[in-house]
Amino acid sequence: MAETISQIPLAQESTEVRCQEKTRGGVRYEVILGEPEVKAAPPKKPLSPKNSVSVQDIEEKLKAAEExxxxxxxxxxxxxxxxxxxIEEASRKKDEQTTQFITATRDALEQKMGTVTEKREAYISDLKTKLKDHIENVEKTRLSLEQQTDEVRTAIEEKLKTATIQRDENLKKMLERLKEHEEQVRKVKSSNNTKLQDLGNAILTKLVQARNRREQIEQEQLEKLKKNNSRPFEKQKSVESTIESRKSEVINLIENKLCIAEQIREKVIQKKVELAKKHNEHLNEVKQTLGNRKSEQVNKIENKLTAAEQKREQEMQKKLEHIKKHEKHAELVRQNKAVLAAKAPSSG
Structure with a gap:
């Protein structure tokens, strides 16, 4: 730590620093102040002499101020x-301009009202004529659609009638064919029965003839045996067995043929019955399709008629709303005209 003591003379002689000490943190020193000096007072200015003003001067000044x-x-x-x-001239000009403007606007409004009323009446007349034409066209279309529906109905009814007539004719033909087939079957049965009877009779005759022949043969054989005792009796048995086997074979063949003929007849009858059923089903399907087509066409025509009627009503409503709007506008114009006409005399 370094310490330095010194005397530092200041600018004035009255102050003096006797000692000074420097450290790391700062500086410490002693200052001795001298006695204060007394300042001298400034010299006073001499007072100016006052101006002397008279009463006449004041009166003259007052008179000049009054003037x-x-x-x-x-x-x-x-x-x-x-x-x-x-201002009066400007107000007079303004009144003249307002009166001129009011008269001009009144004339213009009257002209516009006249043109608007004429246009409105012409427009309303045009709308009325158009509505009449539209109503006439709608009536014509409705009548044409009704005629078309009647024509379609008549055509469908005629087609149904022709279809029913054809169906009845086809059924009659089928019944006639079935009857003919049954008659043919009966004839075939009768012919088969007659043939069977003939065959049975022929078989019986043949059997009788065979018996007679067998008896004759047996007698001849017996006679021969009597004559010649050397032949055996077995030959007779073999002949009888062959005759019986042939008889059974013939009977089986006849029965098989009869069974086959009966089966064929039943198959033919079943086929014809199935064909008749199919034909009836086809006729029923044709009837259903025709009925469905008829109902669809009728529904389409009714939908078209309803749509046309709704469209016509919507157009009529739109036109009536348009006419009402025009009438409201005309009424507002009339009211404005009346208000202006009422204001005109009051302003005049």
Whole structure:
């Protein structure tokens, strides 16, 4: 730590620093102040002498001020009178312009009202004519659609009648064919029965003939045996067995043929019955399709008629709304015209 002590003379002789000490943190020193100095008072200025003013001077000044005031008032009054004249002229011109504007606007509004009323009446007349034409066209279309529906109905009814007639004719033909087939079957049965009877009779005759022949043969054989005892009796048995086997074979063949003929007849009858059923089903399907087509066409025509009627009603409503709007606008124009006509005399 370094310490330095010194005397530092200041600018004035009254102050003095005797010692000074420097450290790391700062500086410490002693200052001795001298006695304060007394300042001298400044010299006073001499007072100026007062002006002496008389009563006459004051009166003259007052008179001059009064004259100036009167002149200012007269100039202000003249300026105000000029301004008032200008304002009166401007108001008069404004009134003239307003009256001219009111008359011009009234004439223009009257002309517009006349043109608007004429246009409105012409437009309403055109709308009425158009509505009449539209109604006539709608009536014509409705009548044409009704005619078309009647024609379609008549055509469908005629087709149904022709279809029913054809179906009845086909059924009659089928029944006649079935009857003919049954008659043929009966004839075939009768012929088969007759043939079977003939065959049975022929078989019986043949059997009788065979028996007779067998008996004759047996007698001849017996006679021969009597003559010749050497032949055996077995030959007779073999002949009888062959005859019986042939007889059974013939009977089986006849029965098989009869069974086959009966089966064929039943198959033919079943096929014809199935064909008749199929034909009836086809006729029923044709009837259903025709009925469905008829109902679809009728529904389409009815839908078209309803759509046309709805469209016509919508157009009529739109046109009536348009006419009402025009009438409201015309009423507002009339009211404005009446208001302007009422205001015109009051403003005049």
């Amino acid at each position: 100036r005031r009167q002149q200012l008032e007269s100039s202000k009054i003249a300026a105000l009178s000029a301004k008032m004249q200008k």
